[in-house]
Amino acid sequence: MLLYRSVQFPSLQISILSSIFPSILTMLSLFAHLSLTPSSRPDNPTHNPKLHSNPTHLRKDPILTRQQNEFDLAGKNYSGAGASPEEERSSIPDGLRRELMPEHVAVIMDGNRRWARMRGLPSGSGYEAGIRAFRVLVELCCKWGIRVLTVFAFSSDNWVRPKMEVDFLMNLFEKGIKAELDNFMREDIKVSIIGDPSKLPTSLQRLIARVEKNTKHNTGLHLVVAVNYSGKYDIVQACQSIAQKVKDGLIEPEEINESSIEQELETNCAEYPYPDLLIRTSGELRVSNFFLWQLAYTELFFSKSHWPDFGEADFVEALVSFQQRQRRYGGYK
Amino acid sequence: MYLGGEMQKAKAITLYQIAQIGHLGLLLLWHLVHLIVNIWYFALGLGQTLESYLISSGLLKRYNSLDSNRVRYLAIVVDSEEACQTSKVLELLQHLENIGIKHVCLYDPEGLLKKSKEAIFEKLTRVKLYEEATKSDSLVRKHITLELASFSDGKKAVAEAANYLYKKNYIGGEQKEFICSESSIDEALKAIGCAHADPDLLLVYGPARCHLGFPAWRLRYTEIVHMGPLKSMKLGSLIKAIYNFTKVHQNYGT
Numbered sequence: 001m002l003l004y005r006s007v008q009f010p011s012l013q014i015s016i017l018s019s020i021f022p023s024i025l026t027m028l029s030l031f032a033h034l035s036l037t038p039s040s041r042p043d044n045p046t047h048n049p050k051l052h053s054n055p056t057h058l059r060k061d062p063i064l065t066r067q068q069n070e071f072d073l074a075g076k077n078y079s080g081a082g083a084s085p086e087e088e089r090s091s092i093p094d095g096l097r098r099e100l101m102p103e104h105v106a107v108i109m110d111g112n113r114r115w116a117r118m119r120g121l122p123s124g125s126g127y128e129a130g131i132r133a134f135r136v137l138v139e140l141c142c143k144w145g146i147r148v149l150t151v152f153a154f155s156s157d158n159w160v161r162p163k164m165e166v167d168f169l170m171n172l173f174e175k176g177i178k179a180e181l182d183n184f185m186r187e188d189i190k191v192s193i194i195g196d197p198s199k200l201p202t203s204l205q206r207l208i209a210r211v212e213k214n215t216k217h218n219t220g221l222h223l224v225v226a227v228n229y230s231g232k233y234d235i236v237q238a239c240q241s242i243a244q245k246v247k248d249g250l251i252e253p254e255e256i257n258e259s260s261i262e263q264e265l266e267t268n269c270a271e272y273p274y275p276d277l278l279i280r281t282s283g284e285l286r287v288s289n290f291f292l293w294q295l296a297y298t299e300l301f302f303s304k305s306h307w308p309d310f311g312e313a314d315f316v317e318a319l320v321s322f323q324q325r326q327r328r329y330g331g332y333k
Numbered sequence: 334m335y336l337g338g339e340m341q342k343a344k345a346i347t348l349y350q351i352a353q354i355g356h357l358g359l360l361l362l363w364h365l366v367h368l369i370v371n372i373w374y375f376a377l378g379l380g381q382t383l384e385s386y387l388i389s390s391g392l393l394k395r396y397n398s399l400d401s402n403r404v405r406y407l408a409i410v411v412d413s414e415e416a417c418q419t420s421k422v423l424e425l426l427q428h429l430e431n432i433g434i435k436h437v438c439l440y441d442p443e444g445l446l447k448k449s450k451e452a453i454f455e456k457l458t459r460v461k462l463y464e465e466a467t468k469s470d471s472l473v474r475k476h477i478t479l480e481l482a483s484f485s486d487g488k489k490a491v492a493e494a495a496n497y498l499y500k501k502n503y504i505g506g507e508q509k510e511f512i513c514s515e516s517s518i519d520e521a522l523k524a525i526g527c528a529h530a531d532p533d534l535l536l537v538y539g540p541a542r543c544h545l546g547f548p549a550w551r552l553r554y555t556e557i558v559h560m561g562p563l564k565s566m567k568l569g570s571l572i573k574a575i576y577n578f579t580k581v582h583q584n585y586g587t
Contacts, residue, residue, distance in 0.1 A: 027361055157586025232515050232553060239495040240513035247503045256496045258488040288586065289553045293488065296546035300557060325541050 091143050093316050100323040102276030104148040105141065106298070108290055109134065111282025111306030118306075124168055129308035131176055140315055142187055142221050148270045150224040152290045156196065156233055173227065174204050177211055184211070188220030194266040195229030196237075222270050229266070231292030238264035238293075267294055274298065277322045279315075281307045299325055385569025396576050401433035403579040408438040408532035408555070410547050412539030415563040416441035419449050423456050425538075428568050429477065430459060432575060436478050438532060442545045444483030453479070480529055487548040494521035522550065531555060534578045536571075538563040554583060 092098050109130055116126030134151065141149045154169060184191055193208045200208075208227075241264040245251045251260065267273040275291065275298045283304045287295065301318040303310060387393045409425065416422065422439070429437055439446050446453070454460060461476040498521050502511035522528040531551045535558070537544060542559040544552070558574045560566065 155586050160587050231549070235491060235550065236513050236515055236518060239491070239498065239518065240511075242495055243499040243503065243511065243513065246499055253496065253499060256499060257492045261488070261492055261495060285556045285558055285581075286554055286583075287552065287557070292549035292552055293491075295544065295549070295552075296487075297541075297543050300542050300544075300559070321542075 093312075096144075096316065096319055097323060098145065101145055101319065102299075102322055103146065104150070104270065104272040104275045104277075105146050106150040106152070106275035106278045106291060107137065108152045108278070108280040108288065109307040109310075110280055110284055110288075112308060114282060115306040115308045123165060124172075126308060127169065127172055131172065133308050133310050135180075136311060137315065138189070138221070138223060140312060142189070144319075146221065148222045148224060148272050148275075150194075150226060150267070150270075150275065150291075152226045152229070154195070154227045154229070155289060156228050156230040157289055159199070159228075170201050170204055174201070174207055177207055181211055181214070184215050184218070184223070188218045189215060190218040190220070190222045191215045192222065192224045192269045193227055194224055194234075194269070195227045196233060197228065199228055224267070224270055226290070230289045231287070231294075232289060234266050234291075235261070235293055237266070238262075262293070265293060267291070277301060277318065279303060279310075279318050281305055281310050281314075381570070382567070385567040385573070388569035388572050389567070396572050399432065399572060399576050400579050401575065404434055404533050404575055406436045406438065406530045406532045407434050407575075408440060408535040408547065410535060410537045410539070410544050411439065411441045411446065411563055412541070412545065413441050413443040413445055415539060416443070416445040416449075418563060419452050421563050421566060422446065422449070423453065425563070425566055425571075426453070426457055426460060426477070426479070428571055430457070432572065434477065434575075436480075436530070438480040438482055438529065440482040440486075440545075440547050442484045444485065447481045447483060450481060482529075482548065484546045486527060487546050487550075490522060490525065490527040490548065491518070491550060493525050494518050494527070497521045497525055518550070534558065534575065536560050536574060538566060554585060556581060 092101075112126035112130040113123045114126075115129060116123050119125075137151075138149065153173065158169075159166065183189075191211050193212065197205050197208060238261045242251075242256055242260055246253050246256065262268065262273070265273065274294045274296075277299045278287070278291070278295060279301045280287070281303045283302065285302050287300075291298070299322045301321055303314050303318065305314050384393075388396045391397055407429065411422065426437070426439075450462075454462070457477075459476050460479050462479060462481075495518075498511070498513060498517060501521075519528065527548075529548075529551065531553060532555050534556045535544060535547065535552070537557065537559045538561070539545065540562060544557060556578050558578075560570060560574065
C-alpha cells in the first residue's frame with residue numbers, strides 16, 4: 001500500500017536519523033534486559049512496591065497512550081448497535097487516529113463501466129458491483145464514526161448517456177433504495193438526496209420523498225446522495241433563492257454575500273456541509289462538476305482503483321493521507 | 334512459608350522482566366517500522382528527483398514531444414506562505430514560458446501575488462497582465478498572459494454576480510419572473526469584470542492537497558494535480574504534470 005506524502009529531503013533525513021537512534025537505544029536496552037539474570041539485577045533504590053505488587057503495570061509508552069486516547073475520545077456508537085468501548089477502540093484500523101477522522105467524506109464513484117469493460121462484462125454489471133462497494137463504504141463510515149458521507153451517484157451532465165443506460169441506472173437507484181430502506185432504519189442512517197429531482201422518474205421521486213421522511217429523525221451517519229446534481233446547478237439555485245428572498249422582502253439586498261449563498265446551497269442540509277475529504281476513484285484528477293463551492297479547503301484524494309474495487313484498504317489509504325496533511329483553512333489553525 | 338514467599342517474589346520479578354522485555358520488543362518494532370517507512374519515502378524522493386533531472390535534461394525522450402498547446406489555460410495555486418517566495422514564483426513562470434504555456438492564472442488565497450505584481454513584471458519582460466494583453470492580438474501572440482487571482486475573485490465574485498442579477502431583474506422597470514441559469518451567471522460575471530476562462534489544468538503548490546478557494550465557478554472539468562511545496566518545485570515535475578495532462582481523455586459526463 002503506497003501512502004502519498006510530500007517529499008522534503010532535509011526533513012526526511014532528520015526523520016530517518018530520529019528513527020535510527022531510538023531504535024539503537026531500544027535494542028541496547030533489550031539486550032541489557034535479556035543478559036541480566038534475576039539474581040544479578042541490582043537493587044533499584046527507587047523500587048516502587050506498587051510495581052512489585054502489580055507486575056503488569058507499565059510506564060507510559062506511545063502505543064498504549066495512543067490507544068488510551070482513542071478509547072477516551074471514542075464516545076460514539078459507530079455501529080449504531082451499542083458497541084462496547086473495547087469494540088469501538090478496536091474498530092479503528094491501526095495507523096488511523098479517531099480524533100483526526102474527517103467529519104464529512106465525499107466520494108465520486110467513478111470507473112464502474114471501465115471495471116466491467118476490463119472483465120468483458122456489460123456496463124450494468126459494473127454498476128451492480130459499484131452498489132456492493134457503496135454498501136461496504138457506508139458500513140465503514142458507520143463503524144469509524146464519520147458523520148456525513150456524500151456520494152455522487154448521477155451528474156446532470158450524465159443525461160447525454162445512452163437512454164438504455166440512464167434508464168438502467170434510474171431503475172438501479174430505485175431498487176437499491178428500496179432494498180436498503182430497512183437497513184437505513186436499523187443502522188440509524190439519515191438519508192438526504194440532493195440535486196434537481198424534476199427530471200427523475202415519478203416513482204423514484206416518490207421513493208426519495210418517502211425515504212427522506214422516514215429517516216429524517218435518525219441520528220447516525222448522514223448519507224447524502226447526489227442525483228442529477230451539479231456544482232454549477234447548486235450555485236445557480238442558491239443565487240435564484242437569494243434573489244427571490246430579497247424580492248419577497250425576507251432579506252435585505254445588502255445581505256447578498258458569500259454567507260447567504262452558502263446557506264442556500266443544497267449541502268446545507270448536513271450538519272457538516274463542507275467535505276473534509278473528497279475521494280475520486282479510477283485515477284481521474286478532476287471533480288467533474290461535483291461540489292465546486294464546497295471544496296475550497298477539502299483534501300482531494302485521487303485513487304487509481306475503479307469504484308467496484310474500492311474497498312477498506314483503499315479507504316484506509318485515503319484516510320491516512322488525510323490525517324497526514326497540514327490543513328490551514330486559509331491560514332487560521 | 335518463608336521459602337514460599339521467596340518463590341512468589343522470584344516469580345513476580347521474572348514476570349515483570351518478561352513484561353519489560355516484551356514492552357521493549359514492541360517499542361523496537363515500532364521504531365523499526367518508522368525507520369522502514371522513512372527509508373521508503375527517502376528512496377521514493379530520490380527516485381522522483383532522479384526522474385525530474387532526467388526529464389529536464391531531455392534524456393527521457395517521450396517528454397521531449399510535449400504538446401504545450403493542449404494546455405490552453407494553466408492555473409497555479411500557491412499557498413500564501415509560499416507566495417512570499419517571489420524568486421520561486423518567478424522561476425516557475427520562467428519554466429512555464431520555456432515550456433510554451435501561453436495563458437497562466439496565478440492564485441493565492443490572500444492576494445500576496447497581486448501585491449508582488451510589480452516585482453513579477455519587472456523581472457519577466459515577456460509576461461503581460463491578462464487584461465492588458467487581451468486588448469491587442471499581437472501582445473497575446475508574443476507574450477505569456479498572466480492573471481493574478483485571490484480568494485476575493487471566487488466566492489465574493491459570485492455573490493456580486495448574484496447581486497448584479499437581482500438589481501438587473503428586480504429593481505426598477507418592469508419586474509418579470511427571473512430564472513437564474515448558468516449562462517446568466519456567466520453574463521453577470523462578465524459584467525462585473527470577473528469572467529475568465531476555465532483552466533484546463535490546475536497545479537497546486539503547498540502542503541495541503543486542496544485548491545485553497547480557487548474560483549469555484551471555473552473548476553468544473555479542470556484537472557487538479559498536487560505538486561508539493563513550492564520550494565521543492567522542479568522543472569522535471571512540471572513537465573511531467575503537463576505531459577500527463579496532454580494524455581488525458583475527458584468524456585465530460587458521457
